[in-house]
Amino acid sequence: MNIFILSGAGLSAESGLATFRGKDGLWMGQPVNDVASLEGFRNDSFSAHIFYNERRWDVLNVVPNAAHYALAELENMPGVELFHVTQNIDDLCERAGAKHTVHMHGEILKCRCLMCAKIFEWLDGTSNVTPCPVCGFTSEWGGIRPHVVWFGEMPFYMDRIERQLKACDLFVAIGTSGKVYPAARFVKKAKREGVKTLLINKEAPDNHSLFDCMRTGPASQLVPEWVAELRASLTV
């Protein structure tokens, strides 16, 4: 069975990482474009560096939850071809053992040079005076930026994602509000190809009627349950 998973902030919420649009979400009380766009970075790179330093620090101080481990197990399940694309910039899937998670919105534990565009692991803070460690470039904004997708920028791996949407037998969305494009469009594209669709989310998001089936509750409980059911169904 060819399974396409789209995950979002709800997958990592129980590890202790804030979601974006919840009550205490990262975007509540803060104009998104101030920190999460190229324009915002150019206007006030100081605040943008601090915002992403906090995100990096948060990620380094949490651990994967049961949902991350269940998805890592799914990667190796006989009879399953898994394509997992996440909007999350954390590395919790990898720390749970996954090897093929596709990060369409980038990775907070990486940075890239504003000039030479080299991408490298980065576990420290960045600031307006951090030069590129590869070419030495620096500017009034610093030399490097977090390797994440900002509003107005194209997410990564879109060609692969489009191909996999056409090839899958089951589309599963986990812990995502369906408010951010292009990811919010994936379920419609999968449906157009005749693919069955399942939603696993804490509560019904606005786009829930697009799914054939919905399971509501915490990902740390529902994802391992669903993976166990799948394992049982594939071994009978």
Ligand code: OAD
């Ligand atoms: P949101 O914060 O918009 O939505 C998180 C979803 O997870 C909501 O529908 C919650 O109900 C659900 N949720 C919360 N806790 C959960 C739990 N324990 N178990 C299951 N579901 C839970 O986050 P995303 O949809 O991931 O992009 O946001 C998408 C993108 O918007 C992000 O990648 C980010 C943001 O702007 C960029 O920064 C480019």
